Amino acid sequence: MKQLRETFAHDTWVMPYLRKYKGLLILVLFLGFMTFFSGGALMFNSGYLISEAARRPSSIIYIYVPVVLARAFGIARPVFRYIERLTSHNWVLRIVSDFRKKLYQTVERKATTIQRSHQTGDILSILADDIDHIENLYLRTVFPMVIGWLLYLFVVIGIGCLNWVVSLLLVLLLGIIVIIMPLASVATNGVREFRQHQIQHEFYTNLTDEVLGLGDWLISGRYHDFMKLQEKPIKAIAALRRKDHFYQWWRSFFVQVLVLLSVLVLLIWSGQSLTGSKAAADWIAAFALAIFPAVSPFLNMSQGMSEWPVYQRSIKRVNQLDQNQPREVPQEKLSGNFEALKIDHLTFKYPDGDRKVVNDISMTVRSGEKVALLGPSGTGKSTLLKLMVGDLTPTAGKVMINGMPVSALQKNRAELFGILDQQPYLFDTTVMNNVRLGNINASDDDVKKAIEAVGLKSLIESLPEQYETHVQEAGRRFSGGERQRLSLARILLQDAPIIILDEPTVSLDPITERRLLDQVFALLKDKTIIWVTHHLAGIKHVDQVRFLEAGRFDMQGTPETLYQTEARFRQLYDLDRGKSVSNN
Template sequence: MIRMLLRVLGHEYAVPMRRTMVLMTITAIAEGSSYALLVPVLRALFGSAPGDAVPWLIAFGAAVAVYAVLRYTSDLSGMRVGTTMLRGMYHRLGDHLARLPIGWYSSGRVGEVSVMASRGLLQAMGVVAHLLAPFISACVTPLTIIAVMLAFNGRMGLAALAAVPIVAAIQIWTGRSTAAGDAESAERGHEATGRVVEYLQAQPVLRAGGRTAERFRLLDDSLREVQHASRRSTLSALPGVVGLTLTVQAMFTVLLVLGAYLALGGDIGAAEVLTILVLAARCADPLLSLAEIGGGLRGARSELARLDTVLRTEPLREPREPIRPERHDLEFESVAFQYGDRTVIDDVSLSVPEGQRLAVVGPSGAGKSTLLQLLARFYDVDAGVVRVGGVDVRAISTEVLMARIAIVFQDVYLFDGTIEENVRLGRPDAGEAEVRAAATAARLDEVIERLPGGWAANVGEGGALLSGGERQRVSIARALLKNAPIVLLDEVTSALDPVNEAAVHDGIERLMAGRTVVMVAHRLRTVRRADRIVFLDGGRIVEEGSHDELLRRGGRYADFWNVWSPSGEKDMQKEGRAAGTAPGILPA
């Protein structure tokens, strides 16, 4: 387990870890050795001159004081190393998660990463701070006491030593028998966490459907599975706990019977028998604690194994000698990409000259958003090349590539903080005037003026305290503040009301001015102003050209345009006004 711990953390922690383990081992030996002084103490007390026990009692007190100092030092060292490892693990896990492909973050990962980053990390890193010292003490102290017993009386020492392989076998057997149960229990726990998150996120849907009074069956089933898995895990560990307890009790009974036999035969005195039994009792306490400590160590080992699996997941590779592109044109050359067994992009070739706009349209599932994600290198292509400024994106460092790209998604996520803090994510070192100018260009200033607290208004987790249109304005202001030469837009107005759509559209026009743009849209309001349009279907380009050219052809794009024509959009805006939404007034 220690090897796995060091592999997960990195070898920079090897030296302090080994130093702490050596100190804990010395402490355990000192504890066992101090009990050796009980032999002359009891021998003197039960002998003809009890006063001779005084020097030995003083020596025993001194040994206990030395042990106390060592115990304090080793525990403190364990806490410090554990805290340092926990901090380092958070940094390492965070850095690694930030470099993993976006495709790794499936829906099931939410609960897994949530548990791993909270309880899992604390449990795994708590081994050094809370479990390692008791475990070493439970193993080393009894062995030291048995060594004292061997030196004092060979036959009784050998009787105690015979229990060592039995205890070790029980521990190994318990670990193997509970491994499957522990793994299942952890898996069910992760699933339940995901269901809890899903249940919380689904509250608007459940309440809209009038299901506020009934229980959420999927969550109930998941929690029931957690209960069953925990019961099975506990039952699988029970034989080991009972077996260990019976073994320790049997060892003590054997020593008692053997001591009585030797005393009756005159081979050993009553004082010596009592001493052996006292030492055996001191052996029993740490051995009995092995069951509880072993359960904690198995749980920590399971968390370490999951952490190890995540950290072994191959991140997107950084180039050894990164190239910095000088231009901002974009190019796809024979690009193919698969998600699982499904081909999402199939032999796509297109280019976007610097400063021009490309619009990507097509039915849902055609691969439009995937094109943007490949440009931003959220994934690596399976075949072909994606270039920015004539340079393969795989040859550009992530930091340089992201500095050149501003992305506005359909679903905007805002961090729990103020509006200003969320806008400043685009460029944290921007001046106040620049932040205000970006907000004005995105028409975010209209929102800020009417919110209590203005710029200091809290947006809530995920931006929950703002409407969808307000969140989009924050996102556009953030992109404007970043001032990147390449802009990627992913259906940013598809779920907005007409008034918010108009405001967001105005901000997008300012964002696109003078930049290289690739936009994905269902509503085609901005598409006709693109320099070039490609119609994507089944991962392939089936049509491309300007807006007028594609309309003249009367193909797939023309059909889309007839459905989402400006006249249709005007009708939608009229319906919005009739419903009571006045121009310039955002819904609450």
């Protein structure tokens, strides 16, 4: 109960919509109750009808009313069920529609701060899973629990009007089903349900991020490692589901036993109380059979409650989108020329994760320096880049430019950082427009000079529309190397002092890769370059190398020093050099 109050104490997602659609909710619960009431009334009436008909009444008129009632309740049950399904889904879809609208508005309004505190897969998990969990909260927990309690009270009060001793016995027997069993399900199976959904959420989040970097896995030859990472959570989920099914079977069996005991209590009571005359004896079967339709809602109560921890977590997660936004940092402008980017004891982990993706890293990159960050996929290279440019807020430590925190320079970030990554952002517009994105105030001559500098002048001018040629969506009009050169021309036009190279050659063949790297470092010789890569082709261009492993720097130094002192570096360098030579 305490957890329930804490969950909804500051809730802005669930309770407001419950109040908004309370009229429809009451109608849904009424229709749900009437569905099972009609089923119970049908069994009650049928028990009486069968007993009365077995006595062979002299006239059909004696059983005419029970026959009509059997037809009425037989029709009423599916009708109430159908209307209840339509109404409940209409109610849920209205609420879910409001949820999704609010979620999209929240993500749109606070895109930057959400990006700093959530992984891409985490946001997709909220969109895909948490809203559905809240939807199931009503369909699989709230509705069955309320309807089950209403039936429980109806049966207990109804029997209590006839015999309070029997009513007390039913309070105990049915109370175990509607109160004790749901609480036991939360305490035992609920933990397992929560763990299963937690593993599933982590799997969803990690898989999304890993698929976004799938090319990295394939190129580094770690296909089997990628597959093993996916097998572990799948096996864990399968094991938990087997335990869940085993528990559900025994829980269902126990509920059936309790229902059987309730039926025996009613049979014994009715057998002792209603055998004074033949007419009264006709009611014995009626009372015994009436309890059976309640089995289904009683079973659903325990299952619905066992899933509460999952729904509770989803409610907390969507509320965190409103409540736990990072503090806004006053923005400033960098005065003077860029001198140094300093990373001071930087640590980062995602809010829902235990692992430190970046773990106490420190380094300084001075103006004009060229730094290579190496390491296998999943070691924190991309996360470190996001921390450097301010896309993520560190858990501990800081990133500073000329002594100023990078978080305070976000409004002028385009003046500080130029980024060339695996998939350059090329839009379905002209070559001229795409390159001019680097500096929207640049003249046509400046754009053409940038294109000439990257070696694309002759190619572009050979096209029928020349600089007005449409690159098509994602730059499909050009090859991978040509797309990267167009993006490089944009960076030249941008003229930012710090250039981030996030594996820009990962999809290129070795010859194109070597030529592009030579060109990049030649054109940007006066810039500060931070280059993320997974192998050592072109490493001769950098001043220092940092190997990242499990969020920490494992090796660091100049390429020459590392080649002399580190066998691992020497082996990787010779391997990449051998591949390069064999492809020439």
